[in-house]
Amino acid sequence: MFDIRAIRDNPDAFRAAWNRRKPGLGDIVDQIHAHDGALRKAVTDKQDAEKVRNENSKLIGRAKAEKNEQEAARLMALVAEAKLTIEAAGEQEAAAKGLLDEILMGLPNLPLAEVPQGQDEEGNVEQSRWGEPKRINNPKDHADLGEALKSDFGFSQMDFDSAVKMSGARFVALRGPLARMERALAAFMLDLQTGEHGYEEVSPPLLVKDQALIGTGQLPKFEVDLFKATNFDSDRFWADYNVAHEAQLDQFRDIGYGNISSEEIREASLKRQREWLKKYNSGEYNDPRYLIPTAEVPLTNLVRDQILDGSRLPLRFTAHTPCFRSEAGSAGRDTKGMIRLHQFNKVELVSIVENEEAGLAELERMTGCAEEVLKRLNLPFRRMLLCTGDMGTGARKTYDLEVWLPSQNTYREISSCSYCGDFQARRMDARFRKEAGTKPEFVHTLNGSGLAVGRTLVAVIENYQNEDGSITVPGVLRPYMGGLETIA
RNA sequence: GGAGGAGUGGCAGAGUGGUUGAAUGCGGCGGUCUUGAAAACCGUUGAGCCUUCGCGGGCUCCGGGGGUUCGAAUCCCUCCUCCUCCGCCA
Incomplete structure (x- = not known):
């Protein structure tokens, strides 16, 4: 990982160092810069909205203590609005952070100046x-x-x-x-x-x-x-899988099989299976060690x-x-x-x-x-x-x-x-x-x-x-x- | 594997829905006193991030994640870790 502030301040130093590792690798700096900008924008937006929420929440408590229900209701509306902003900005933040981390975690360290240039x-x-x-x-x-x-x-x-x-x-x-x-x-x-x-x-x-x-x-x-040592918890996985399967069948039944096409059923089933395949491979049911x-x-x-x-x-x-x-x-x-x-x-x-x-x-x-x-x-x-x-x-x-x-x-x-x-x-x-x-x-x-x-x-x-x-x-x-x- | 309990600042330990980032004690740092030290007393003392030239302002964090709520260290779910008892075991 790297100090993102150092990359902001000296982008060219990082660009040059990564190019020394592998020609062209330094161009990644532009992507980092873009994701970092998006991340900071989202963080700032979220924090501003959080400030509104926090301040008004305190006022709500005070208004309720004073039995001023009307004022409390007005403030609650403001908070509700702020929460929408928080949620939206939060999603943007998570997306930008995900992209940024993926890049940053995959990059090699910077060679020192005295390290000779070479391919192999x-x-x-x-x-x-x-x-x-x-x-x-x-x-x-x-x-x-x-x-x-x-x-x-x-x-x-x-x-x-x-x-x-x-x-x-x-x-x-x-x-x-x-x-x-x-x-x-x-x-x-x-x-x-x-x-x-x-x-x-x-x-x-x-x-x-x-x-x-x-x-x-x-x-x-x-x-x-x-070498990876896995230990898949199949009992828990299949128990959970069956619950999800049953729930979907119930859902179809509630809608009524006459009101749903076989194509739609197929789509929904496939979607469920894909989801669970992902879970199968995730850490949720597996606690691998290397x-x-x-x-x-x-x-x-x-x-x-x-x-x-x-x-x-x-x-x-x-x-x-x-x-x-x-x-x-x-x-x-x-x-x-x-x-x-x-x-x-x-x-x-x-x-x-x-x-x-x-x-x-x-x-x-x-x-x-x-x-x-x-x-x-x-x-x-x-x-x-x-x-x-x-x-x-x-x-x-x-x-x-x-x-x-x-x-x-x-x-x-x-x-x-x-x-x-x-x-x-x-x-x-x-x-x-x-x-x-x-x-x-x-x-x-x-x-x-x-x-x-x-x-x-x-x-x-x-x-x-x-x-x-x-x-x-x-x-x-x-x-x-x-x-x-x-x-x- | 079964039953129960607990996870809060460097450590110990309060706090069960509303100015609590968090009482108190210990430790650390600074100071008063002292020839010096100890004791005593006073003050101070978490981390990360955003913003700002700077002063400053703000956000997040009470094992991890998710949820309820206008508002959560406090309520719910889940995972993890630790402790006690039983069982098994190198």
Whole structure:
């Protein structure tokens, strides 16, 4: 969401920024301006009429107390007239607000000036590199290595076949030492971020309401990327439906079937059915939840609908959770292995700060916190500054960390750290008060992966592979794996 | 799942149809007193929006939504949340 007053005052700045996101998108400013004008006109009209109603209602009370019925009747007529105006203006207000919100909620955040212009990942700019890729002769990819490794019971430690049978494509079951290594990675990351970087560990809900996703920006535009868990109340729906059906039949009977054409009956029935189809799909009989696509959603929503104490900022949260993504639109990409799954684990970092200056400093800090994980695992990586076309909707500036994958002879994304300004805060109504007595201000939010656990496992397997197909356990993970040095 | 109760300002807690955006207490802020502090006393203290260059004026909000009424925190409907008891359950 955006500050409508800022758009009014600087329409050209918004126009230019949205055009940087996507050529032509800035023209939306004209529509916003039109709807905003209509909205304010309607609001003013309504308020004027409400004033008339309120004042006269008080006078009515006084007139009645004085037993002046004639005066009371005269005033009541005035109020009745005002109410018509209120109703009409109210409808116009709701219509304009609906159109305006629909536009505003669907627009992406404004990229900061230092973000490079670009259409897709080709436009991203490398910022730095760390570590030297190790020379590996004929490196195998993680899937081949993982499937070849056997658990004590003789099953693949990276068991795609079994997972696919029960859940379909893009799922995996880790078994034995590899499963433990994934847990070790998560524990290591969490200990680092909480113990050394000051993040508070959170165990959040994994199912959230649509409002939470609207808050962080995944909705309304990207519902196809999410897994939705529905729970339709069919008993209540059909009970209500039958009542409406009976009522309509009664209505026909009252009119008399001789006085109504079969065409009219058909029309009326269809209309009723269409209405109920709409209700069927609405939230009225359904209370859906979404599986979180990232812990950014619950962690950021921790501050929703609040006025925080400014002296406590910044707040830093971390959580290790599964993430669920439908991966609609990525058919055919990364179909082999664990790079792109419907379910994966991730350690997420979220920071709540007070303004842009603090936010940009925090972005550097947060990215550093993510990089530290890779450094301690001794995995080569590079830092990319994302271009305007490759950033997520909520972001104003994003760094991606890409880890070296020997099998692909390239760097692959393993973390993404974003500064979101007050974009999410406005959608969530998350504010803070600098000092007692001062106006509340919107907080600024950041989120980043610290790191994607599944992909880190992939990187460890590939970078620590040995000629014989065994995997050397990185030093920092050994304490978490009972001292195990090699997975074979 | 069954039975009952409750949702009011940062917190506690009055208020059941007419100057109530809301008594009172605590907390916060400012002040008096004091060498300083405490205590005491006085004042002040919700949010959002519209309008105005500004001073100011106005509207909305007492869990959410809808309704009754000239007028609703107060009455009705509905949903949500919380509490107590019973049942079931990781």
